[in-house]
Amino acid sequence: MQSVDVMGNAVRLQGRLRPTSIACSAGGRDITFEALDRRASRIANGLIAAGCRPGARVAALTRNIPEFIEILCGSLKAATVLLPVNWRLAPGEVRYILEHAQVEAMFVEEDLLPSLSQSAEILACARAVIVVGKGAALEGYEAWCSRQSGDDPVVPAEPEDVFIQMYTSGTTGMPKGVQLTHENYNRSFGAMDRHEWSRARADEIVFAPAPFFHVNGVNGLLRCLISGSRLITVDQFRPAQVVEIFERERVTRAAMAPAMLQMCLEVPGIAERDFSALRLITYGGSPITERVLVEARDTFKCAFAQGYGMTETTSAVCMLAPADHADGRGKLQSCGQPLPGIGVRVVSSDGEACAVGEVGEVVVQGGVVTPGYYRDGAATGRTIVDGWLYTGDAGYFDADGYLYIHDRVKDMIVSGGENVYPAEVENALFRNPDVADAAVIGVPDARWGEAVKAIVVLRPGAVSDEAEIIRQVREHIAGYKAPKSVDFAASIPRNLAGKILRRDLREPFWAGKTRSVN
Numbered sequence: 001m002q003s004v005d006v007m008g009n010a011v012r013l014q015g016r017l018r019p020t021s022i023a024c025s026a027g028g029r030d031i032t033f034e035a036l037d038r039r040a041s042r043i044a045n046g047l048i049a050a051g052c053r054p055g056a057r058v059a060a061l062t063r064n065i066p067e068f069i070e071i072l073c074g075s076l077k078a079a080t081v082l083l084p085v086n087w088r089l090a091p092g093e094v095r096y097i098l099e100h101a102q103v104e105a106m107f108v109e110e111d112l113l114p115s116l117s118q119s120a121e122i123l124a125c126a127r128a129v130i131v132v133g134k135g136a137a138l139e140g141y142e143a144w145c146s147r148q149s150g151d152d153p154v155v156p157a158e159p160e161d162v163f164i165q166m167y168t169s170g171t172t173g174m175p176k177g178v179q180l181t182h183e184n185y186n187r188s189f190g191a192m193d194r195h196e197w198s199r200a201r202a203d204e205i206v207f208a209p210a211p212f213f214h215v216n217g218v219n220g221l222l223r224c225l226i227s228g229s230r231l232i233t234v235d236q237f238r239p240a241q242v243v244e245i246f247e248r249e250r251v252t253r254a255a256m257a258p259a260m261l262q263m264c265l266e267v268p269g270i271a272e273r274d275f276s277a278l279r280l281i282t283y284g285g286s287p288i289t290e291r292v293l294v295e296a297r298d299t300f301k302c303a304f305a306q307g308y309g310m311t312e313t314t315s316a317v318c319m320l321a322p323a324d325h326a327d328g329r330g331k332l333q334s335c336g337q338p339l340p341g342i343g344v345r346v347v348s349s350d351g352e353a354c355a356v357g358e359v360g361e362v363v364v365q366g367g368v369v370t371p372g373y374y375r376d377g378a379a380t381g382r383t384i385v386d387g388w389l390y391t392g393d394a395g396y397f398d399a400d401g402y403l404y405i406h407d408r409v410k411d412m413i414v415s416g417g418e419n420v421y422p423a424e425v426e427n428a429l430f431r432n433p434d435v436a437d438a439a440v441i442g443v444p445d446a447r448w449g450e451a452v453k454a455i456v457v458l459r460p461g462a463v464s465d466e467a468e469i470i471r472q473v474r475e476h477i478a479g480y481k482a483p484k485s486v487d488f489a490a491s492i493p494r495n496l497a498g499k500i501l502r503r504d505l506r507e508p509f510w511a512g513k514t515r516s517v518n
Contacts, residue, residue, distance in 0.1 A: 004186075004226060005159050005182065005186070006076075006157040006158070006159060006161070006163075006182040007076050007163060007182055007185060007222060007225070007226075008073075008076035008077050008079070008157060008163075010222075010225045010226045011036065011037050011040050011073045011076060011077065011225065012037060012152065014033040014036075014037070014225065014228050015033050015034050015036070015037030015038075017033075017228065018033050018202070018228055019032060019033055019034035019037075020032055020033075020034065021033055021202075021228065021230070022230045023035075023036045023069075023224070023225070023230065023231065024036070024066065024069050024221070024224070024230070024231040024232070024233070025230065025231070025232045025233075025249075026064055026065055026066045026069070026231075026232070026233045026234070026235070027065050027066055027235060029066045031066055031069065031070075033228070036069065036070065036073055037073075037152075038150050039070040039073070039074070039145065040070060040073035040074045040076070040077050041074070041077060041148075041149070041150050041151060041152045041153065042074070042145045042146075042148040042149065042150055043070060043071055043073070043074025043075070043077075043078075043145065043148070044074045044075070044076075044077035044078035044152075044153050044155070045078075045148040045149045045150075045151070045153055046074075046128070046130075046144060046145065046147070046148040047074065047075070047078040047080055047105055047128070048078055048153055048155070049148065050104075050105060050127040050128040051104075051127045052078060052080050052104050052105050052127060052128075053080075054078070054079035054080065054155060054156075054157070054161075055079070055080065055081060055161075055162070056080045056081065056104040056105070057080070057081050057083055057101045057102055057103045057104055057165065058071075058075050058078075058080045058081065058082050058083065058103070058104065058105045058106070058107070059082075059083040059085050059097075059098060059101065059103045059105070059106045059107070060072070060082060060083065060084050060085065060106075060107045060108075060212075061085040061087055061094070061106070061107070061108040061109060061112050061115060061116070062087065062107065062108070062109040062112070062132055062212075063087060063109060063112075063211070063212075063235040063236065064209070064211060064212050064217065064233040064234060064235050065109065065132070065235055067107070067109075067132045067141060068084070068107075068212050069221060069231075071107050072084075072164075072212075072218070072221065073225075075163070076157075076163060077152065077153060077154075077155065078153065078155055079155040079156070079157045079161065079163075080105075080163075081162050081163055081164065081165050081179075082163065082164050082165070083097070083101050083103065083164075083165050083166075083167070083177075084164070084166065084212045084213040084217075084218060085097060085098075085167070085213060086167070086211070086213040086478065087109070087112050087115060087211075087213065088478045088479065088480060089115065089477075089478045090115075090474075090475070090476055090477050090478055091114070091115055091116070091117045091118040091119070092118055092476060093175070093477060093478065094115050094116060094118070094119060095116075095118040095119045095122065096174065096175070097167050097175060097177075098119050098122045098123075099119075099122055100175075100177065100374075100375065101165065101167075101177060101374065102375075103122065103126060104126060104127050105126055105127050105128040105129070105130075106123060106126050106128070106129045106130070107130045107131075107132060107141070108129070108130075108131055108132065109131075109132045109133065110131050110132060110133025111133070113131070128144075130144050157182065158182075159181065159182045159183040159186065160181055160182070160183055160371075161181060161182060162179040162180065162181050162371070163180070163181065163182055164179075164180050164218065165177045165178065165179050165180070165374055166178045166180070166213070166214075166215055166218075166311050168311050168312075168419060169412070169419050169420060169421045169424055169481075176373045176374075176376055176379055177373055177374035177375070177376070178215075178311045178312050178370050178373060178374075179370055179371055179372060179373070179374050180215075180311075180314055180370060181371060183367060184314040184367065184368055184369075184370065184371075185222060185314060186367075187314070187341065187342075187366065187367030187368045188219075188313075188314040188315045188316075188368045189222075189223060189226065189315075190341070191339040191340050191341050191342055191368070192315070192316070192319075192339065194339070194340040194341075195319070195321065195339075197280065197303065197305065197321060197322055198280075198305065198319065200223050200224070200226070200227035200229055200253075201227060201229065202227055202228035202229060203229075203252075204224075204227065204229035204230070204252050204253050205229070205230050205232065205249055205250060205251050205252045205253070205277070206220060206223075206224050206229050206230065206231050206232065206251070206252070206253045206254070206255075207232045207233070207242070207245060207246065207249075207251045207253070207254040207255075208220025208221065208224075208231060208232070208233055208254070208255050209233060209234050209237050209242065209255075209256070209260065210255065210257070210285075210417075212233075214417075215310075215311040215314070215315065216255060216257075216284065216285060216315075216417075217233075219314075219315050220233070220255055221233075229253075232245060232249055232251065237260055237263075239260075239263040239264050239266065239267050240267050242260070242264055243264055243267045243270055243273060246273070246275055246278065247273045247274050247275065250277035251277060251278060252277050252278060252279050252280075253278075253279055253280045253281075253282075254278070254280075254281045254282070255281075255282045255283070255284075256281060256282075256283050257283065257284070257285040257416065257417035258283055258285070258288035258289070258292060258417070258449065259416040259417060259447060259448055259449065260417075261281075261283060261288070261292060261296050262292050262447060263447075264296075265292065265295055265296060265299060270299060271299060275299075275300050275301060275302065276301075278300055278301070278302035279302055279303060280302060280303045280304070280305060280322070281296070281300060281302055281303075281304050281305075282304075282305045282306070282307055283304065283305075283306055283307075284306055284307035284308060284309070284316065285414070285417030288306070290332050290333075293325070293332060297325065303322035303325070304322060304325045305319055305320060305321060305322055305325075305336075306319065306320035306335055306336055307319050307335075307336075308320075308335035308336065308403065308405070310391060311370075312369065312370045312383065312389055312391075313342075313364050313368050313369055313370075313389065313391075314368040314369075314370070315368070316339065317338060317339060317342045317344055317364050317366075317368065318335050318336040318337060318338050318339065318344060318403050319335075319336040319337070319339060320332075320334055320335055320336030320337075320402075321336065321337075324336065324402075331400075331402055333404060333514075334398070334402040334403060334404050335402075335403050335404070335405055336402060336403065337401050337402055337403070338401075338403070341366060341367070342364065342365075342366040342368055343364065343365035343366050343388075344362065344363075344364055344365075344403065345362075345363050345365075345388070346358070346359075346360040346361065346362055346363075346395055346396055346397055346403075347360050347361055347363055347388075348360045349361075351385075354396065354397075356396075356397055356398065356399050357396055357397075357398065357399075358396055359394055359395065359396045359406050359407070360394065360395075360396070361390055361391065361392070361393070361394055361395075361409050362391045362393045362394070362395045362403065362405070363388040363389060363390050363391065364388065364389045364391060365387050365388045365389070369384065369387075369389045370384075370389070372384065390409075392408060392409045392410035392412060393405050393407075393408055393409065394406050394407040394408060394409050405517055406517075407517060408517065411423070411502055413440075413441070413442030413450050413452055414442070414449060414450055414517070415442070415445070415448045415449060415450050415451055415452060415480065416447075416448040416449065416480070417449075418480050418481075420442075420452055420480070420481045422439070422440035422441065422502070424477060424481055425440040425452060425454065425473065425477065425481055425482070425483065426438050426439065426440050427476075428472075428473045428476040428477045428481075428482075429454060429456065429469070429473060431472070431476055432464065432469065432472045432473075433459070434458055434459055434462035434463075434464040434469075435456055435457070435458065435459070435462075435464075435469070436457045436458060436459040436462075437456075437457040437491070437492045438454055438455065438456045438457065438492070439454070439455045439492045439500045439502065439505055440452060440453070440454050440455075440483065441453055441455070441502055441505050441506045441509070442506070443485075443506070443509040443510075444509060444510065444513065445484075449517075450517070451484040451485070452481065452482065452483045452484055453483055453484065453485050453486070453487065453509075454469065454473075454483035454485070454486045454487070455486075455487050455488075455489050455492060455505060456469060456486055456487070456488055456489070457488070457489055457490065457491060457492060458488060466485065466486040469483070469486045470482055470483055470484075470486065492505075493505065
């Protein structure tokens with residue numbers, strides 16, 4: 001992989017080294033590195049002309065489309081900070097993010113404009129609002145780009161500069177803006193490339209379907225940009241289409257969530273497909289069952305690796321290497337060993353290192369750790385203590401130095417690779433006048449790993465049923481966060497301080513499981 005000090009230089013470098021090679025394929029369109037470099041300059045000049053200075057927050061509300069890739073590269077050249085906004089969020093959630101981030105410019109896919117229905121005042125103050133599509137009421141993307149100069153503006157940037165800001169769910173119900181720098185990515189990708197099997201190459205054809213509003217999605221794009229690989233992505237995950245892409249495009253490497261792998265394995269006729277070009281599939285985002293992993297290994301007949309990390313650590317901090325997936329190794333329940341140059345420890349409640357096999361909280365140190373949450377010093381101080389980032393995951397190391405995730409210190413639910421905090425869902429439940437009390441937990445689910453379940457206490461005389469409770473929640477938060485099931489109860493168990501006893505609620509659903517994550 002080529003070494004760059006700031007990500008924007010990768011756009012320029014690949015434009016010179018391999019101008020006619022395809023940088024990315026998405027939405028039925030191929031973009032060469034030369035065309036991407038040129039389009040990035042136009043977007044950068046448009047942002048500069050609109051008055052966006054280095055460090056200004058620029059939002060992108062799009063699916064995985066070619067224009068997003070151009071926008072990211074343009075933002076890099078303008079030295080602004082890109083906010084990929086989750087297009088699955090409810091309008092109120094989108095409004096909070098745009099307001100909190102103090103967004104100065106906005107790119108939005110035309111059919112996603114309804115997501116901005118509660119953001120009119122914020123958009124009215126923006127320096128530019130560009131619609132990807134026809135954009136009858138606002139300026140269209142193509143027309144806006146064509147008006148800008150194609151000369152590279154060459155805006156200075158430093159390795160310590162933040163260039164991307166990803167909003168994650170929060171324990172209080174309010175999302176937090178994780179800031180990531182060029183140096184974070186240099187350290188993260190450099191650590192991965194220390195392993196030969198993980199090293200990215202220019203001749204790779206990489207399939208990365210994770211949404212660009214996820215760190216895994218944007219990381220696949222950035223890694224291909226630096227290495228000169230061809231990226232293939234899709235606007236939405238459709239298993240039959242994905243299987244066809246693997247075979248037709250001769251994909252050599254892919255990054256998938258376990259739920260995605262499972263859905264692909266259910267596609268009729270997959271056993272007859274030719275996946276001989278595949279070298280490596282990396283999975284992560286949530287635990288995988290041994291059955292799905294064994295079936296995937298038998299079907300795709302390639303190497304597998306697992307990554308464990310979080311947005312706040314830029315990418316993976318531990319990886320389970322292909323050799324550790326071999327029969328008889330006994331490491332398939334592990335998430336691997338720490339990557340070179342990244343500190344990973346398991347500590348007790350008093351901050352002391354735990355003994356081998358002893359469960360404690362996983363903490364991370366090193367250049368991959370975020371400099372902090374945007375405009376939230378209190379949350380930063382709670383999460384990063386003495387240089388160590390507290391992940392909220394409970395785990396332990398075995399005698400060979402392999403990390404195992406046992407449970408979660410925080411209440412987070414991981415469903416299909418998406419993080420959901422009970423507080424977010426409970427806040428939405430309490431907006432229903434029929435709800436007197438509520439608690440939300442994660443329960444095992446065969447397809448999604450975990451599913452969101454609500455336990456609800458109705459007010460006297462209320463007659464709401466499960467379907468109505470779920471419908472009202474979906475009015476306020478993204479559909480994937482809404483409960484998949486609702487149980488009604490006479491009361492919610494709480495301690496003397498009023499805190500919900502979630503472990504008591506979870507226990508019947510997790511009985512017989514060897515760990516409290518699925």
